Amino acid sequence: MSKWKFTKGLHDLGNGCWGYLVPDGSWGWSNAGLIADGDATLLVDTLFDLKCTADMLADMRNAVPASKEIGVLVNTHADGDHTFGNQLVEGARIIGTEGTVTDFDRFDPAFLDQVMKDPGQFGVAGEFMAECFRPFDFSNITLTPPNETFKDKMTLMVGDKRVELIEVGPAHSLGDALIYVPEDKVLYTGDILFSSGTPIAWYGPVARWINVCNMVLDMDVEVIVAGHGPISTKDDVRKMRDYLVDVSEMARPFYEQGVDFLDAAYKIDLGEYRDWNDAERVIVTLQTLYDDFEAAKERPVHVPIPYFEMMKNMRKHLGKPPVHSEYCGHDH
Numbered sequence: 602m603s604k605w606k607f608t609k610g611l612h613d614l615g616n617g618c619w620g621y622l623v624p625d626g627s628w629g630w631s632n633a634g635l636i637a638d639g640d641a642t643l644l645v646d647t648l649f650d651l652k653c654t655a656d657m658l659a660d661m662r663n664a665v666p667a668s669k670e671i672g673v674l675v676n677t678h679a680d681g682d683h684t685f686g687n688q689l690v691e692g693a694r695i696i697g698t699e700g701t702v703t704d705f706d707r708f709d710p711a712f713l714d715q716v717m718k719d720p721g722q723f724g725v726a727g728e729f730m731a732e733c734f735r736p737f738d739f740s741n742i743t744l745t746p747p748n749e750t751f752k753d754k755m756t757l758m759v760g761d762k763r764v765e766l767i768e769v770g771p772a773h774s775l776g777d778a779l780i781y782v783p784e785d786k787v788l789y790t791g792d793i794l795f796s797s798g799t800p801i802a803w804y805g806p807v808a809r810w811i812n813v814c815n816m817v818l819d820m821d822v823e824v825i826v827a828g829h830g831p832i833s834t835k836d837d838v839r840k841m842r843d844y845l846v847d848v849s850e851m852a853r854p855f856y857e858q859g860v861d862f863l864d865a866a867y868k869i870d871l872g873e874y875r876d877w878n879d880a881e882r883v884i885v886t887l888q889t890l891y892d893d894f895e896a897a898k899e900r901p902v903h904v905p906i907p908y909f910e911m912m913k914n915m916r917k918h919l920g921k922p923p924v925h926s927e928y929c930g931h932d933h
Contacts, residue, residue, distance in 0.1 A: 607797075607831035611635070611660045614824050614832070617762060618787045619665070621657050623648065626798050626830035627878050628733035628924050631682040633657060634789045634826045636782060637665050638760025643673040644693070645780050645789045645826070647686030650737045654686025673757060675766060676747055677791025677828065678774040679704035681713070687745035696755070697747035698768045700776025710742035726906045729913035732924045769793060772810035773828075774803060779817070786823040793817070796830030796837045798878035800844065803905070805889040807849055814842035844874055848883060852890045862891040863911060867918065879924075881915040884908060 605612050605620075612620045619635040626632075634645035642665070648654045661668040674690045676697040677683055684705070687695060713734060720727035755766040763783060770777030773792040780789040792800070793813055802810060817825075817838050825833040848869070855865035866887045874880060885908050892900050916924075 605832040611657075611664050612832060613664075614785070614787055614826075616785050617760075618782055618785050618824075619661070620789075620826040620832050621660070622831065623653070624831075625878065626796065626827075629682050629737055631680075631829055632826055633683075634780070635661050635665060635668060636759050636762065636764055636780075637667050638762040640667050641758075641760035641762075642668045642671050643675060643757065643759045643764060643780075644668070644671045644690060645675055646677055646683040646791065646828075647674070647690065649682040649685050649734075650739060651686060651689060651741060652738060654689050657686075658689060673759070675778070675780055676701055677780065677789065677793075678770065678777050679708060679746075680774060680792065681708040681710065683791060683828065684708070684745075685710055685739070685742050688743045694749055695745065695747040696749045696751060696757075696766065698770060698776040698778050699750045699752060700768075700770050700774070701778070702746050702750055702776070704775040705744060705746040708744075710739040710744065713737075714739035714742075723906065724910065725913055726908075726910040729909040729916075729924075730906075732913075733909070735925050769813045769816070771804045771806070772802075772813050773800065777813070779813075781820070781822070783821065786821055787826070788817065788820065788822045788824070789826045790817070790828060792828035794825060794827035794830075794833060794838055794841060796825075796827035796833040796841070798830050799874070799880050799882045800841055800886070801879075801882040802845075802886040802889040805900075806893045807845055807886065807890055808893065811842055811845050811849070814838050814845070818842075844877075845886075847874070848886055849890055852887055853894065856891055856894045862887045865891075866911075866915065875919055880919055880921070881912040884911045884915050 617637045621633040623630040629649045636643040671690045671693045674693045674695045679701045720731035757764045765781040767779040827833050851869040866884045
């Protein structure tokens, strides 16, 4: 049993490290982090819209006065639920991998705003996107990418605290990075870890993602702030790695038999994984695994929208309720 409750808001991890959690960790409900020492602060990620991010920054200022002026913002990757609030962190150095910067324009808040206002024009895919992103307001968002990049590794000092940025993508996304605080044995993973929920491999190679999980298991880490879900330990990393390994092993024979990736997603036996949050994401991970198995020199670029229709159908097949079915429109 974790000593931290999975409740919305700021959680004190000790010694100037904080995790900001947004239950239930499903579509769009992402986590962030704060590292502080003296007057120096580093923010790990922003949230999916301006209101969510503003509420988070207000909570941080109340608990850690130094966070009134964030010195450094590090984006773990480019997905909008980790970056759309960047514009509210004015004056900060914004740091990310080169892959994150390359990937940034792929997430268009204006397009999402359009989907939310009239999902029907995008068919079943639009309906499912509107379901997944119902709690969020994508208006008035200005994409604000990192203004500084790093490759492989970068070490920062936050006051007297050493913080290591480690490039590990492409895996979940094109530009994944870990943020590690060695002296406190704290790790912020972004979407390298989905805790108590189903991961989604938009990029791959999945084998690389599995290797990153193994690397984390070898690190001197005790507390992990996942990209989604509760504050975690290595047990959660192990559990998610095993999911990726098992799905990879189940997918391979279908690929070799020439079975279409979508058919394969329905044929594989998810076992206990079918009860995980957002189990329909297996469809995207299967497509990515098939791309991995092809081992072509250039990976195909897939437009994400059609996969939302496929995932909605899969969710129905699995007998799961609509996404955010318990969301009432008020802060919990």
